[in-house]
Amino acid sequence: MLSPKTHGPLSGLVVIDLTRVLAGPYCTLMLADLGARVIKVEMPVLGDDARHVGPMIEDGQGGTISGYFFSINRNKESIALNLKLEADKVIFDKLLASADILVENFTPGTMARLGYDWDTVHARHPSLILASISGFGQTGPYRELPAYDMVVQAMGGVLSLTGEEGGPPTRVGVSIGDICAGMFGTIGIQAAIIERIRTGLGKHVDISMLDSQVALLENALVRYQAEGVVPGPIGSRHPSITPFGVFKAKDTYMVVAAGNDRIFPRLCEAISIPEVANDARFMTNLLRCEHHAALKVRIEQALAGRTANEWLKHLTALGIPCGPVNDIAGVMQDHQVKARGMLMSQLLPNGRPIITAGCAVQFAGESMPPATPAPALDQHREALLKELGI
Amino acid sequence: MLSPKTHGPLSGLVVIDLTRVLAGPYCTLMLADLGARVIKVEMPVLGDDARHVGPMIEDGQGGTISGYFFSINRNKESIALNLKLEADKVIFDKLLASADILVENFTPGTMARLGYDWDTVHARHPSLILASISGFGQTGPYRELPAYDMVVQAMGGVLSLTGEEGGPPTRVGVSIGDICAGMFGTIGIQAAIIERIRTGLGKHVDISMLDSQVALLENALVRYQAEGVVPGPIGSRHPSITPFGVFKAKDTYMVVAAGNDRIFPRLCEAISIPEVANDARFMTNLLRCEHHAALKVRIEQALAGRTANEWLKHLTALGIPCGPVNDIAGVMQDHQVKARGMLMSQLLPNGRPIITAGCAVQFAGESMPPATPAPALDQHREALLKELGI
Numbered sequence: 001m002l003s004p005k006t007h008g009p010l011s012g013l014v015v016i017d018l019t020r021v022l023a024g025p026y027c028t029l030m031l032a033d034l035g036a037r038v039i040k041v042e043m044p045v046l047g048d049d050a051r052h053v054g055p056m057i058e059d060g061q062g063g064t065i066s067g068y069f070f071s072i073n074r075n076k077e078s079i080a081l082n083l084k085l086e087a088d089k090v091i092f093d094k095l096l097a098s099a100d101i102l103v104e105n106f107t108p109g110t111m112a113r114l115g116y117d118w119d120t121v122h123a124r125h126p127s128l129i130l131a132s133i134s135g136f137g138q139t140g141p142y143r144e145l146p147a148y149d150m151v152v153q154a155m156g157g158v159l160s161l162t163g164e165e166g167g168p169p170t171r172v173g174v175s176i177g178d179i180c181a182g183m184f185g186t187i188g189i190q191a192a193i194i195e196r197i198r199t200g201l202g203k204h205v206d207i208s209m210l211d212s213q214v215a216l217l218e219n220a221l222v223r224y225q226a227e228g229v230v231p232g233p234i235g236s237r238h239p240s241i242t243p244f245g246v247f248k249a250k251d252t253y254m255v256v257a258a259g260n261d262r263i264f265p266r267l268c269e270a271i272s273i274p275e276v277a278n279d280a281r282f283m284t285n286l287l288r289c290e291h292h293a294a295l296k297v298r299i300e301q302a303l304a305g306r307t308a309n310e311w312l313k314h315l316t317a318l319g320i321p322c323g324p325v326n327d328i329a330g331v332m333q334d335h336q337v338k339a340r341g342m343l344m345s346q347l348l349p350n351g352r353p354i355i356t357a358g359c360a361v362q363f364a365g366e367s368m369p370p371a372t373p374a375p376a377l378d379q380h381r382e383a384l385l386k387e388l389g390i
Numbered sequence: 391m392l393s394p395k396t397h398g399p400l401s402g403l404v405v406i407d408l409t410r411v412l413a414g415p416y417c418t419l420m421l422a423d424l425g426a427r428v429i430k431v432e433m434p435v436l437g438d439d440a441r442h443v444g445p446m447i448e449d450g451q452g453g454t455i456s457g458y459f460f461s462i463n464r465n466k467e468s469i470a471l472n473l474k475l476e477a478d479k480v481i482f483d484k485l486l487a488s489a490d491i492l493v494e495n496f497t498p499g500t501m502a503r504l505g506y507d508w509d510t511v512h513a514r515h516p517s518l519i520l521a522s523i524s525g526f527g528q529t530g531p532y533r534e535l536p537a538y539d540m541v542v543q544a545m546g547g548v549l550s551l552t553g554e555e556g557g558p559p560t561r562v563g564v565s566i567g568d569i570c571a572g573m574f575g576t577i578g579i580q581a582a583i584i585e586r587i588r589t590g591l592g593k594h595v596d597i598s599m600l601d602s603q604v605a606l607l608e609n610a611l612v613r614y615q616a617e618g619v620v621p622g623p624i625g626s627r628h629p630s631i632t633p634f635g636v637f638k639a640k641d642t643y644m645v646v647a648a649g650n651d652r653i654f655p656r657l658c659e660a661i662s663i664p665e666v667a668n669d670a671r672f673m674t675n676l677l678r679c680e681h682h683a684a685l686k687v688r689i690e691q692a693l694a695g696r697t698a699n700e701w702l703k704h705l706t707a708l709g710i711p712c713g714p715v716n717d718i719a720g721v722m723q724d725h726q727v728k729a730r731g732m733l734m735s736q737l738l739p740n741g742r743p744i745i746t747a748g749c750a751v752q753f754a755g756e757s758m759p760p761a762t763p764a765p766a767l768d769q770h771r772e773a774l775l776k777e778l779g780i
Contacts, residue, residue, distance in 0.1 A: 140729035222460060
């Protein structure tokens with residue numbers, strides 16, 4: 001039997017993790033950060049595909065390792081098993097018998113070919129929860145098609161809303177097609193755990209990356225129905241709140257989010273264009289949305305006199321919502337990001353530290369224990385076999 | 391005492407919901423969809439600010455209602471209470487005494503001013519979970535600053551990665567600053583429920599919208615550390631997989647995601663440019679990433695001969711990952727989106743149906759019960775007071 005971890009809200013739970021690349025590993029990363037014991041089961045020799053995705057970093061032994069892999073696999077263990085070999089299946093079955101949750105992100109059909117479809121798994125391990133994360137879900141006409149982040153960002157409509165007005169559709173610069181599916185997976189798994197505590201039975205969590213994109217659309221669907229116009233990309237502004245977006249100051253861009261009718265006159269006062277607050281075109285949020293381009297010109301003329309940092313200090317002191325447009329270097333120096341522990345350090349095999357994003361699920365008065373770095377392929381084989389009595 | 395709902399994995403749980411606008415309501419929407427009973431406590435007269443955010447829809451009685459509000463408040467009840475009035479606090483306290491979870495997304499400090507800071511709430515209701523979702527979290531130097539989606543998208547670095555190469559930073563076209571914070575909130579609440587089942591004690595979930603953006607950065611942080619170059623926006627392509635992005639066919643854009651070295655030659659064959667697969671610049675993914683612009687020209691020349699739909703049929707039949715760039719009208723007609731039940735209908739007060747995005751957390755073999763539409767302000771006052779014995 002595998003003993004669970006003893007720290008964190010999900011301590012007591014053991015997760016067997018067949019996932020590769022991003023959506024699944026992101027899901028199990030959150031489970032691991034919250035205290036579950038997560039055991040990655042990887043293909044021998046190659047391992048998780050993410051081990052071969054750049055950026056590659058020298059491992060100090062003449063080879064390279066994937067920095068990408070380190071971003072999303074801390075706090076996990078690894079064992080290499082080939083589920084097409086009977087001897088390895090015996091080990092896998094022992095792992096399952098000791099586990100609470102099995103997570104996979106194969107294309108639907110693969111688990112059945114390996115002999116681990118839901119009906120079989122559920123019959124053998126009635127309390128086990130199976131979570132499947134796939135491009136299109138376990139049902140529907142596209143269920144067997146392959147999908148990647150880019151495909152579902154595009155099919156789910158998010159791409160069509162992102163980019164410059166009149167320009168080509170633009171990818172969201174982070175893989176929200178994968179990541180949000182991973183997050184919904186974590187939500188589904190925890191819901192299934194809560195149900196299992198009542199019923200004793202596991203269930204099959206069925207997450208679709210495409211569904212996950214549609215679930216992000218919030219007001220775009222109702223805007224289309226209410227206005228009859230297909231929403232398109234609109235750069236850095238908001239469709240129904242103005243001013244609420246990126247504006248250029250003397251040196252660089254900054255954000256001003258002063259859309260409501262109480263704050264807008266205070267913004268105009270603060271940037272020395274009080275007359276703009278009384279302009280008939282800008283009196284209400286609805287009117288400002290209509291005349292957003294003219295308003296942007298006036299605001300940027302006013303901001304051109306000082307640097308973004310100067311304006312941010314001034315506006316913040318006056319309680320007007322604003323902020324810097326941080327690049328990645330800026331994020332890594334941000335005082336709030338640091339204070340919240342969102343920059344977590346892990347030791348690479350070459351002995352050097354690498355910073356990855358921390359866990360956004362936090363509990364007041366508690367701090368995350370130090371992370372164990374992402375495992376080497378098959379690193380925990382001996383310890384695991386010993387625990388299982390093999 | 392309030393009786394919980396009886397259907398869904400989170401049935402048995404009662405949520406008192408003080409949240410407004412998007413991040414908090416998105417969190418409680420997921421709890422409601424999963425079976426928790428969610429009671430919105432809103433300010434009298436005005437209610438949740440989202441009731442006044444467009445698109446506005448005629449209510450059939452001479453007024454208008456917010457379609458936006460309907461997107462994120464189905465399956466909830468509403469009571470209007472002014473927490474600055476003693477009489478209303480008595481009702482609120484009775485609600486809390488009957489609840490499992492209290493969710494709020496005020497600026498930190500507000501709950502204390504209302505008399506409901508964590509220490510007070512925890513002393514009075516030791517098993518109650520408090521979830522706080524705020525711009526910057528309950529700790530750190532910026533904790534008392536106001537924040538909106540746009541501010542945290544910019545501060546957290548996502549904006550700096552989104553947009554055309556060399557162009558201005560671009561907002562993600564959906565409010566992932568709010569929505570992802572809401573999702574992390576749901577994850578934190580469920581983790582706290584699982585812990586409470588062991589310990590009997592509630593805890594304080596502390597979600598920061600800024601943290602939530604940093605948690606999405608996946609490989610950008612390690613790319614910056616490995617390469618020493620600050621990552622910037624790169625349009626619709628992927629930083630380390632090529633070809634993987636949007637390409638223009640004869641009529642419109644489509645996605646091709648054929649980055650790995652096995653699929654790439656099959657793509658070249660399929661679009662009748664087999665010689666490109668043997669071009670020395672394009673032999674490996676690493677080389678293709680370096681020469682992405684030259685490759686894009688070759689691919690778009692090849693695609694120019696047929697429409698996106700023709701190519702998608704052709705490539706799909708050959709198992710090459712690809713997909714349409716759906717606008718919102720396309721999403722609403724997509725067969726997979728429909729088959730997965732991701733277009734949920736609610737009846738507006740004017741008697742007409744409106745489609746909103748369904749719940750992406752699904753369980754195989756189970757279907758979501760029909761949604762009750764978003765409540766009118768204070769709609770459930772009488773029924774709730776009766777249940778509480780007031």
